[in-house]
Amino acid sequence: MEMYPNLILYLWDPSKYIKILFIIEFNRRGLPITFLYSDEEMNEANKYKGRVFINMELTNKEFIIYHENATTNKEENYKTGYGFFTKKSADAYIKHKKQQKDTSATLFCSDIRLFTDMTASEFLHHNILRDISDLPPIEVAHEHGRGKNYIRDMNLQQDWIGFVNADYGLFKFKLKTKVFNNDSPQYEYLDGDIILQAWAPVLSTETRLYICPKHKKKAFYNVEKYTNMLQTFNRFLRPYDMSKVKLKDIGIPLAGTVHDIWKHFLPDNLIGMDAVLETYILYDYLCLYKDEVSSADLILIISDITQTCLEPGNINNIRAYLNNNANLNKIIEGRKRFHDSFMHRLDYYSQITDKIMCSIYKPVR
DSSP, rough: SSSTTOOEEEEEEOOOOHHHHHHHHHHTOOOOOOOOOOOOHHHHTEEEEETTSSSSTTTTHHHHHHHHHHHTTTHHHHHHHHOOOOOOHHHHHHHHHHHHHHOOOOOOOOOOOOTTTTHHHHHHHTOOSSGGGGGGTTOOOTTOSSHHHHHHHHHHHHHHHHTOOOOEEEEEEEOOHHOOSSSOSSSEEOOOEEESSSOTTTTTOEEEEEOOTTSSSSEEEHHHHHHHHHHHHHIIIIBBBTSSSBBGGGGGGOSHHHHHTOOOOOTTGOSHHHHHHHHHHHHHHHHTTTTTTOHHHHHHHHHHHHHHHHHHHHHHOOOOGGGGTOHHHHHHHHOOOOOGGHHHHGGGGTTTHHHHHHHOOOOOO
16 A cells, blocks of 8 residues: 555455554544554555545444454454445445446456355244345355355356446456356356466466456456466475576576575475566566665565464564665565465465475476
8 A cells, every 4th residue: 555555445255354554444434443553554544534434335333343243243243244245335336436427447356255154054044134135136045055056156256346337357367177167168258358366276277367447348268277377386386396497487587596596495496486476576566666686675575475464463673675775685684484485375265285285396407
């Protein structure tokens, strides 16, 4: 948010809790803050006043219940439906934009993972959740099986971007061969650019789909081809030893190798395509606001991200990359727990299995 001063966040999530964001929302609603916070956290929150809206359609009474559930008993939000994005949520957002005479573009981001555990599936099956009927034409009350969950999630995203009249979209995109091509090898969906993820689960066929006005409304995706390409990427390209590859050879105009960037964070056998993808992402990000980007800038921002993953509640000294006078060696020396950084980059359900699998990978040379 520091780098994008015009960005306003409208957030919906039944379980995610980030203290600073909730401080901002409590202040926006004029509610007394009921949890402990530091002066530094309040000062940080005040910098973003008016730029964060959490579950804006909830009344203050509902929001207090939602907040308590998010911090102590997340399952209760599944029962009430608090925090879920529905047609009601979209309508509240559209109404707010009109009232504010806000004509700026909307980017709708979705990292949907609804009802994939047994408890949430039961809530859905027994129609305990409210406002789900506000999502025509999607029928979700009596679905069974993981495969149907994939299809429903994809359809929900497709509906949602229409609900909010979004100009841009960034969606979770996942096609499973046995699920999506029972009737046809082609799957019709919103047209967009498929983007590979860094640090996805080892066997994942999940990517991201970026949608913008230049794209057609719909496209046909070859499900089997998509699945095969992701399997090839996971099996052969991701474990490939990229440590000795020169940065210039992969399109990053800096001296040195990929190893020079990642040697502080990962053993050589894990410096593969995931590290390269993260390097690309962070280099592009740094280029947004710096005329010249150095290897030290990349190392510092990776260090900051890693430290944030290790200590998510600590906001002290995690912006070294913003300091042009930062002492790289001193900062790296002062942060000792990088041996766990790979674990913290993994998807939550694969932190154990992926570490075991990656530890037996033999670097491909």
